[in-house]
Amino acid sequence: MNIAIIGYGKMGKSVKKIAEIRNHKISLCSDKTPSLHLLKNSNSDVAIEFSLPNSAFKNVKICIENNIPIVSGTTGWIEKIQIIKEICKKKNGSFLYSSNFSIGMNIFFEINKKLSKLLQLYSKDYEVTIEEIHHKEKIDKPSGTAISLAKDIVNNKMKKTWILDEKKTKNQILILSKRLDHVPGIHIVKYKSQIEEIKIKHQAYSREGFALGAVIAAEWIQNKKGIFSMKEVLGI
Numbered sequence: 361m362n363i364a365i366i367g368y369g370k371m372g373k374s375v376k377k378i379a380e381i382r383n384h385k386i387s388l389c390s391d392k393t394p395s396l397h398l399l400k401n402s403n404s405d406v407a408i409e410f411s412l413p414n415s416a417f418k419n420v421k422i423c424i425e426n427n428i429p430i431v432s433g434t435t436g437w438i439e440k441i442q443i444i445k446e447i448c449k450k451k452n453g454s455f456l457y458s459s460n461f462s463i464g465m466n467i468f469f470e471i472n473k474k475l476s477k478l479l480q481l482y483s484k485d486y487e488v489t490i491e492e493i494h495h496k497e498k499i500d501k502p503s504g505t506a507i508s509l510a511k512d513i514v515n516n517k518m519k520k521t522w523i524l525d526e527k528k529t530k531n532q533i534l535i536l537s538k539r540l541d542h543v544p545g546i547h548i549v550k551y552k553s554q555i556e557e558i559k560i561k562h563q564a565y566s567r568e569g570f571a572l573g574a575v576i577a578a579e580w581i582q583n584k585k586g587i588f589s590m591k592e593v594l595g596i
Contacts (some may be wrong), residue, residue, distance in 0.1 A: 361376075361405045364388035364402055364579060365388065365390070365410075367409055371571065374570070375552075377568075377571070378574075378575050382575055384575070405580055406581060409427050410434055414437075416437045416440075420444050421444065424454075426449070429514060429581045431445045431578045433574055435504025436441060445587050449587070456581050458577070458589075461574040462545075462569045463494045466590045466594055469512065470596055472549055480516055480517050486555070487551075488549070488550070490536070490550075491550070492546065494539060495541065496541060501539075503537070505545070506547060544564040544565065577590065580593045
C-alpha cells in the first residue's frame, strides 16, 4: 500500500517507521498541505494526517476532493469536522477521524462510556474529574482525547458540560490539563462521591502505539467509502 504522510513531525516520523515495518511504501512525506500536483503524482492509496489544528482542514479537504482516503489524528479543529463530513458525503469519499488512535485508549473510551452510563442514576452524588498530561509541545488544551471522554459522559447524561481548569458546578466535568517534559499521554477519569471513588487510567509509554493504530486504520479504510472512526476499525 502507498501511504502519504501529511504532517511530518514526531508523530509523522513514528507513522513512517511503523508503516515501513508493516511493508508499506511511503509515497509522500509533506510537512504542509501538499499541492494538487504533488498529491496526484504520489499515486497514494491512502493518506495519514497528523499536522496542526490550523492546517488539518485543508489537508483533509484536498485528499477527499481528490479521491484519496484519509486517516486524521490531528486534534484542536473539531469545530470544522462537520464541514469535512459534508464534503465527504458529497464526494463519496473516505474519511476516518479519531482523537486517539491507541488501541488501548479506544477500549478505555468504551469502559468510560459504560461506567458513566451505570452511574447516571446517581449523577448528583458523584463529581467527575478528567486529568490529562502531555508533553510541552502539544498545542491544543485540553487534549482531544479528554474532550472525547467528557462528551461521552455528557451524552450519557451524567453531567451537562465540561470546564477547563476552573471552579466547576455540580453539573460540570472538571478537566485538568498539565504539560510536562517527555510525557506521550496520560488520561485519568475520576468519579468521586462522599463515600467512595472510582478511578480509571490510561497511560501511553510512546508515540508508537498511536502510530500503529493509525496505520491499522489506513489498512482498514482502503477500498471503503464513508465516514468512520476507530470503533469500526476495532469492531467495538
